[in-house]
Amino acid sequence: MIRDLNIVVVEPDTDLAASIVDALRSEGWHQVTVLDSPMGLAGQIEKLQPHLVLIDLENPTRDVLEEISIASSPERRAVAMFVDQSNEEMTLTAMNAGLSAYVVGQPEPERIRSVLKTAIARFQVTSQMRRELELAKQALSDRKTLDRAKGLLMQAKGLSEEEAYGLLRKTAMSQNQKVIDVARALLTASDMLK
Amino acid sequence: MSGSVLNCGYVPLVDSAPLILAKELGFARDAGIELNLLKQPSWAALRDLMALGHLEVAHMLSPLPLAMTMGWSGAQTNVHAPFVLSVNGTIVGAGRDLVDRMVLAGWQADASSPADTIRAVFAASQRPIRVGVPFPYSMHRLLFEYLVRGTPDLPETPWQIITMPPPLMAQAVAAGEVDVFCVGEPWGSVAVQTAGAELLFPGSAIWAHAPEKVLGVRTSWALEHPDIEAGLLRALYRAAAWLGKAQNIPLAIEILAKSQHLDLSEQLIEPALTGAVVPAIGRAPWDCPDFVKFHQGATTFPWRSLGAWIGTQCAQLRGEEGNSSVNLAGAQCFRPDLYRAHLEESEADLPGASAKIEGVLTNPTAVASKRGELILGPDAFFDGETFDFEL
Incomplete structure (x- = not known):
């Protein structure tokens, strides 16, 4: 079944965008356009005239969309979904999933709701992916920092790796800090002394 | 003892400093408040979280309480401003191409004559001018539109407002998406360093006492x-007074850079707090001690007339010029009565009046106050006009 709502997804990450588009397509929404950059966004949206704009709640580009929300004619004006407080439950689910949506003009609420349900489900999955990706990135960069700090101590004080880690941990405990913070401070200090 | 948990939204800009310091220096705790600072990715996100009841208070662009109260921006929510967090601090700048053409046409940099400069901008541009501002309802936009409307003999170059989050402004300038930009620090300096942009004049050249951010409640x-x-206002007053002492600025910069609340280095925080903003690569910094004000001259006092001015300007940009109900709503969003009630017992020197004629003062002037020690800084408009507000 082909449905006829014109939908724009604002998402810089290609994989995430593709996953959202796929989910919408599989439910029969085919007029989906992805915009990946805040540059020229308002103009592009003006050109595409979507009924619905979907964007991650954490995306700073959201403020750009505020501009289309004050367009002069009511047919072109986008309103953030939260304006429709009649459906508070859906608003809250959307928010928890990290989705914000702008509805342009006055399409039938039933159709909007149906798109949103699909989008919310997808955003729940992608925001989970995003969180995991970020944690993984953080863990990797923390480990690199820790390894460099250990290496520094091993070289400077002739310690074994285990002893170097022990020293970092002891310092952290005595200063009531995290090991990673002590490691970072050590690297900053040694960079300055170079 | 842990106090009442208070959820406070903010956008990580240098002028959120009073909120961060109220927490980090323990002033909020002293007032029995556990201040939970929640960083927001955009003004729209901050606004929606407050409308949905997840935030009780927030660092806000000064026109935002009115825009929310009127239902112009997001879900209609009554929000008031009992405290001004900062005055001034915006910058108007332009991309390199445009500045080069202005120089060719004989323009000379002068941060104190915004009308001459904006005339040069409009004369030099060969295409419609795109003016980047952080948010549709921001002091940045109100000041720019006030300047454009009040500049005589302005060439009739078309122009339009474009919303661009400040961290992306430099990129937008470099990409030629934006010709002129109005931003707060550090994003003006970043545009200079990374996009070769030039800062033309500070917002204070348009209006010497423009309320930039307020506490929205x-x-x-x-x-x-x-x-x-009341406790929050006492804590914020102490933070503002602490920031108002020049000898505390180096420590303030260190605390702001080290705290988890801003992702900005000391080098990025410093120009805003010292006023030594470098307008273009290779040029001497501006000497602008009032670049951003947190305390002196009753900065924190929410004069009703400031709210009324915001109402008047917002009415104009919405095409409801002269709509007195909007002016009135603007005035009513600013709450000097709450400021007085909450700070009555504190060390704050309360002014005798709650509204004033804006634009009258060109020099620091002593005014009637509770302890008689209040000196107001200049509040002149670039065009010499005054704004008299009557309820």
């Missing part, structure tokens, strides 16, 4: 918790 919450609102 959800009114329905405040009605039930006047004691917490």
Whole structure:
């Protein structure tokens, strides 16, 4: 079944965008356009005239969309979904999933709701992916920092790796800090002394 | 003892400093408040979280309480401003191409004559001018539109406002998406360093006392918790007074850079707090001690006339010029009565009046106040006009 709502997804990450588009397509929404950059966004949206704009709640580009929300004619004006407080439950689910949506003009609420349900489900999955990706990135960069700090101590004080880690941990405990913070401070200090 | 938990939204800009310091220096704790600072990715996100009741108070662009109260921006929510967090601090700048053409046409940099400069901008541009501002309802936009309307003999170059989050402004300038930009620090300096842009003049050249950020408070919450609102105002007043002492600035920069609340280095924080903003690569910094004000000259006092001015300007940009109900709503969003009630017992020197004629002062001037020690800084408009507000 082909449905006829014109939908724009604002998402810089290609994989995430593709996953959202796929989910919408599989439910029969085919007029989906992805915009990946805040540059020229308002103009592009003006050109595409979507009924619905979907964007991650954490995306700073959201403020750009505020501009289309004050367009002069009511047919072109986008309103953030939260304006429709009649459906508070859906608003809250959307928010928890990290989705914000702008509805342009006055399409039938039933159709909007149906798109949103699909989008919310997808955003729940992608925001989970995003969180995991970020944690993984953080863990990797923390480990690199820790390894460099250990290496520094091993070289400077002739310690074994285990002893170097022990020293970092002891310092952290005595200063009531995290090991990673002590490691970072050590690297900053040694960079300055170079 | 842990106090009442207060959820406070903010956008990580240098002028959120009073909120961060109220927490980090323990002033909020002293007032029985556990200040939970929640960083927001955009003004729209901050606004929506407050409308949905997840935030009680927030760092806000000064026109935002009115825009929310009127239902112009997001879900209609009554929000008031009992405290001004900062005055001034915006910058108007332009991309390199445009500045080069202005120089060719004989323009000389002068940060104190915005009308001459904006005339040069309009004369030099060969295409419609795109003016980047952080948010549709921001002091940045109100000041720019006020300047454009009030500049005589302005060439009739078309121009339009474009919303661009400040961290992306430099990129937008470099990409030629934006010709002229209005931003707060550090994003003006970043545009200079990374996009070769030039800063033309500070916002204070348009209006010497422009309320930039306010404390926005959800009114329905405040009605039930006047004691917490009072405690927060006492903590914020102490933070502002602390920031107002020049000898504290180096420590303030260090605290702001080290705290988890801003992702900005000391080098990026420093120009805003010292006023030594470098307008273009290779040029001497501006000497602008009032670049951003947190305390001196009753900065924190929410004069009704400031709210009325915001109302008047917002009415104009919405095509409702002269709509007195909007002016009135603007005035009513600013709450000097709450400021007085909450800070009555504190060390704050309260002014005798709650509204004033804006634009009258060209020099620091002593005014009637509770302790008689209040000196107001200049508040002149670039065009010499005054704004007299009558309820």
